[in-house]
Amino acid sequence: MKEVNRITRASRRWLVFCTKKIRKRRIDGTRSRKDGHLTDHKMATSVNGKSLAPGAKDSFVMVKKRDLEKLTTEVMQLREFLPRVLNRDLIRMLRKAQGAHTVTEQLTQEQERLRQECLHLQSRLDAAQTECQREREEKLLLREQLWQSGTELQQQADFCSGLGSAACNLLWSCSSSEQTVTLWHAEGELQAFLAVAAQILESFVRSLDEDVKTEDLNSQEHQFVLAVAGTITNIAAVTCGRDFLSSSAHILLDTLIKLLELMKPSILPKLKVLMLMALYNVSISVKGLKYISENPGLLPLIWTLLDDGDWEVRLHSVRLLQSVLLEEAVLLMPNPFLLNPDLQARVSQLTSSVQPTLRLAAQETLEDLQALKQVP
Secondary structure (H helix, E strand, O other): OOHHHHHHHHHHHHHHHHHHHHHHHHHHHHHHHHHHOOOOOOOOOEEEEEEEEEEOOOOOOOOOOHHHHHHHHHHHHHHHHHHHHHHHHHHHHHHHHHHHHHHHHHHHHHHHHHHHHHHHHHHHHHHHHHHHHHHHHHHHHHHHHHHHHHHHHHHHHHHHHHHHHHHHHHHHHOOOHHHHHHHHHOOOOOHHHHHHHHHHHHHHOOOOOOOOOHHHOOOOOHHHHHHHHHHHHHHHHHHHHHHHHHHHHHHHHHHHHHHHHHHHOOOOOOHHHHHHHHHHHHHHOHHHHHHHHHOHHHHHHHHEEEEEEEHHHHHHHHHHHHHHHHOHHHHHHHOOOOOOOOHHHHHHHHOOOOOHHHHHHHHHHHHHHHHOOOOO
């Protein structure tokens, strides 16, 4: 652009120079007319056969032929030279301008593309926010439905626990009759009941928290489980039921021993007592005693329960130990565990108990242990 301005200024200077020369020649012509060579107001000038009025003196000037030819030559040179300079510089500037215009168009297109992309992203953001809001509302609705379902489920669970507790307490009461247990055995109802009972006991014990609250012991669920365990104990107290447990309910017997191992000391003592009583009743049967004595976890379990915080648990543990000592295989080949002095020491401590039944059972068991050591 600066180059074009420079050329334009040079052209202007050249034209001004030419104009000054023309004016100078015009003045020289006017002076010659004043000297008498020409008198414009007295003579008429004709051009191409037409006469000019006297007032047309500013329309034409008289110059010398030599000056006119010189001026013509200069004008022709200017006409020939000026387009070359202007064309070369103009083309250069036009190219630059075209390049700048192209860059401008590209920037405009890029700006438009970015604007469209921004609009697209904005629309996606709006759609995502709308979707997020919709999902949030759905989540709140689902949470409310979940809470309602949980409440209904808890109500149903409480109802089922209450119904189960009432039914099993009634069943527990009925099972205290030997005739009822005999009827159940005759009708083949024991197998299904004992299978369900094993699952109920295992599910309950495994779901216990580390800290069992006192009020939980009086809950319907706890009463339901106690009724199930009590029914098993009453079934084992009847001869036909005891024989059935000894021959066809080994899974239940193993489950009872395993659950007693899992239960921590001083936790759910009533349930422990009922389960120990069931094992003791089974041990009255020769076949039952043989089976539970072969369980490797029985004697370590009895050792642990002898130190339980509840005296009834210790009592029935001593009775179960006393029953195991009567097993024929034990008498023929005593288990090293039974000959352990620590076991005898624990039983000896129980002979000083303030509970008469526990003290008496411990004394009898201690005598059996001492007699076992004397077996050759």
